[in-house]
Amino acid sequence: MMDQLLQVKNLKTAFRTDHGMQTVVHGISFHVNKGEIVGIVGESGCGKSVTSLSIMRLLHDTPGEIIDGEVIFKDQNLLPLPEKKMKSYRGKELSMIFQEPMTSLNPVLKIGKQLREPIQLHLKVSKPDAHQHAIKILESVGIPRAKEIMEEYPHQLSGGMRQRIMIAMAVSCKPSLLIADEPTTALDVTIQAQILNLMKDIQQQSNMGILMITHDLGVVAEVCDRVIVMYAGRIVEESTIVELFEKPKHPYTKGLIASVPKIGSGVNRLHSIPGTVPSPTNMPIGCKFAPRCKDVLDMCHIEEPSLIEKDGHSCRCWLYQDQRQGAIINE
Numbered sequence: 001m002m003d004q005l006l007q008v009k010n011l012k013t014a015f016r017t018d019h020g021m022q023t024v025v026h027g028i029s030f031h032v033n034k035g036e037i038v039g040i041v042g043e044s045g046c047g048k049s050v051t052s053l054s055i056m057r058l059l060h061d062t063p064g065e066i067i068d069g070e071v072i073f074k075d076q077n078l079l080p081l082p083e084k085k086m087k088s089y090r091g092k093e094l095s096m097i098f099q100e101p102m103t104s105l106n107p108v109l110k111i112g113k114q115l116r117e118p119i120q121l122h123l124k125v126s127k128p129d130a131h132q133h134a135i136k137i138l139e140s141v142g143i144p145r146a147k148e149i150m151e152e153y154p155h156q157l158s159g160g161m162r163q164r165i166m167i168a169m170a171v172s173c174k175p176s177l178l179i180a181d182e183p184t185t186a187l188d189v190t191i192q193a194q195i196l197n198l199m200k201d202i203q204q205q206s207n208m209g210i211l212m213i214t215h216d217l218g219v220v221a222e223v224c225d226r227v228i229v230m231y232a233g234r235i236v237e238e239s240t241i242v243e244l245f246e247k248p249k250h251p252y253t254k255g256l257i258a259s260v261p262k263i264g265s266g267v268n269r270l271h272s273i274p275g276t277v278p279s280p281t282n283m284p285i286g287c288k289f290a291p292r293c294k295d296v297l298d299m300c301h302i303e304e305p306s307l308i309e310k311d312g313h314s315c316r317c318w319l320y321q322d323q324r325q326g327a328i329i330n331e
């Protein structure tokens with residue numbers, strides 16, 4: 001489709017371990033349109049960061065490997081591109097805010113140098129012009145004393161400031177797609193809200209697409225247009241944000257929604273989903289959520305349901321599928 005910016009098709013990523021290759025992202029497919037904010041939500045270990053690192057092709061420092069699928073960005077499959085070509089996309093067309101700010105800020109380089117270099121490289125401008133551009137970007141993300149901060153080192157700044165610097169770096173070359181991996185998790189609630197508003201403002205001004213990765217459904221509700229719910233390396237539900245909160249289908253999604261604190265609900269104990277995410281070495285045979293599911297059916301322990309779409313709302317659950325038909329299809 002015309003306005004599709006990113007299309008991930010059947011992406012499968014595995015890690016080399018002592019027990020052989022272990023798949024942690026199991027053939028996921030989704031898209032992000034121009035100007036759209038899509039959330040990926042799910043508990044720790046469900047494969048959110050591995051998905052984003054796979055899209056950016058940044059797994060080389062890990063024992064991870066993409067073993068199947070396509071990542072189509074503006075009609076170009078990124079996976080077979082030579083690294084040199086991929087580098088010209090990274091930081092310019094495709095940009096990422098990492099889960100841990102200190103992994104992408106170099107502690108021994110001044111902020112100014114770290115901001116200036118990608119601008120010089122990608123926008124092909126002189127050092128003084130890049131310097132001026134960097135100051136403007138810092139000001140646009142609400143950094144006070146931007147000129148002075150350019151001369152400071154990351155450890156001299158607070159967590160909220162560092163996160164703003166990360167956002168400034170990520171948007172400095174006007175990317176078409178920004179992948180933000182837990183951009184606010186390490187911050188306190190007021191700063192979180194400021195950073196989310198800032199990202200929304202930048203998105204509206206530039207019309208970039210954002211893939212917002214978070215374990216926090218509150219963050220998703222705040223900023224996203226569409227949501228993908230992941231469980232154990234699979235997509236289990238996908239829909240618009242309004243539909244997801246009004247008519248959630250998957251019992252896992254319902255559990256996540258019930259765990260979001262609601263002001264004035266009068267309930268002083270928060271719901272939590274019993275049990276834990278299965279480890280990649282010990283996956284149940286059928287539906288991966290079955291051992292924790294309160295609506296579980298016999299079928300769920302036998303065979304994994306497929307992701308079925310109906311009216312733009314997808315769900316991977318036997319409660320919404322004809323079990324006989326599913327069995328026949330998968331025979």
Ligand SMILES: Nc1ncnc2c1ncn2[C@@H]1O[C@H](COP(=O)(O)OP(=O)(O)OP(=O)(O)O)[C@@H](O)[C@H]1O
Pocket residue numbers: 015024042043044045046047048049050051062063064099215280
């Ligand atoms: N470098 C690595 N080496 C081996 N396994 C890894 C590595 N990085 C991630 N994994 C495994 O891949 C799976 C998915 O991890 P991932 O980091 O994508 O989870 P996540 O959804 O981002 O979780 P969190 O919310 O904690 O950030 C986990 O089972 C994890 O143990």
Ligand SMILES: [Mg+2]
Pocket residue numbers: 048049050099181
């Ligand atoms: Mg992560």
